[in-house]
Amino acid sequence: MRIRSDIGVISDTHGQVRPEALRALADCELILHVGDIGKPGVMDALSEQAQVVAIRGNVDHGDWALVYPETQELTVNGLRIQMVHRHQDIKTLLPDRSCDVVLFGHSHKPFNETQNGVLYFNPGSAGPRRFSLPVTVGLLRVTDSGVEGQIQELDVPGPRKRR
Numbered sequence: 001m002r003i004r005s006d007i008g009v010i011s012d013t014h015g016q017v018r019p020e021a022l023r024a025l026a027d028c029e030l031i032l033h034v035g036d037i038g039k040p041g042v043m044d045a046l047s048e049q050a051q052v053v054a055i056r057g058n059v060d061h062g063d064w065a066l067v068y069p070e071t072q073e074l075t076v077n078g079l080r081i082q083m084v085h086r087h088q089d090i091k092t093l094l095p096d097r098s099c100d101v102v103l104f105g106h107s108h109k110p111f112n113e114t115q116n117g118v119l120y121f122n123p124g125s126a127g128p129r130r131f132s133l134p135v136t137v138g139l140l141r142v143t144d145s146g147v148e149g150q151i152q153e154l155d156v157p158g159p160r161k162r163r
Contacts, residue, residue, distance in 0.1 A: 001076045003029040008050065009138035009149075011085075011105030014059060014127035015039035020154040021126040022049060024137045030076060034105040035085030038127065040064040057085040057106060073099075077142050087111075087122070101140065101147055110136050112149040121149040129156070 008028035010021060015038030022045065025031055031050045035057025037043060046052045056068040071093050072083040080099040084090055086106040094102070101119045104111075110124035123138030139150045 001030070001074065003076060005029045007032060007076060007140040007142075009034065009103060009121065009123040009140060010046070010126045011123050012036040012057070012108055012125035012127050013038055013042045014125075015042060016127045017042050017045040018126055018135070018154060018156060020135075020156055021137050022046075024152050024154060025049065025139075028139070032081070032083060032103060034083055034103050034123065035068075036060060036105060036127070037065070037068070053083075055083050055085060073097075079140075079142060079147055101149075108133050110134070110138070110151040112138075112151055119147055119149055124151060126154065 005028055008025035008031040011034035014036055028050050031046050031052045033054035035055050036059045038059060053072060053074060054068050055072050056065045074081050079101060081101045082094045082099045083103045084093050087104045090102060104122050108125035108130045111122035113120050121138060124136035126137050129135055134153045135156045136151050136153050141148045
């Protein structure tokens with residue numbers, strides 16, 4: 001797959017489509033949803049904006065969720081990307097093949113770190129605010145030297161709750 005823009009990454013929407021998230025991902029041709037979609041309407045809204053590839057998370061149940069696999073592998077602009085919802089499932093559910101990026105969600109905590117040449121990236125949660133965590137989405141920027149992850153905090157109403 002070839003695209004001409006950043007890759008949008010979103011997770012843990014839990015049935016909520018925030019206009020702030022849609023605006024943050026507006027320039028992306030491709031959006032990757034890393035599970036806990038919550039309701040099929042989330043995918044409808046994201047699909048109106050860009051091509052979407054998604055996996056299901058632990059809150060995705062029912063017939064609508066069965067169309068989404070538990071893991072996903074894809075190649076975008078030469079980048080090998082693997083997707084799994086829970087970080088603890090990386091070693092057990094993802095294939096033992098080299099890749100450039102591993103995307104995960106579940107914890108609601110943004111994570112953006114390169115280890116042994118692989119970018120491990122959690123965009124955080126774009127759904128209901130949890131505790132004092134920010135509401136975020138992610139962007140993957142393909143550069144001449146590889147891929148860079150960027151976490152974008154959304155300006156959403158309401159204070160962060162103390163844990």
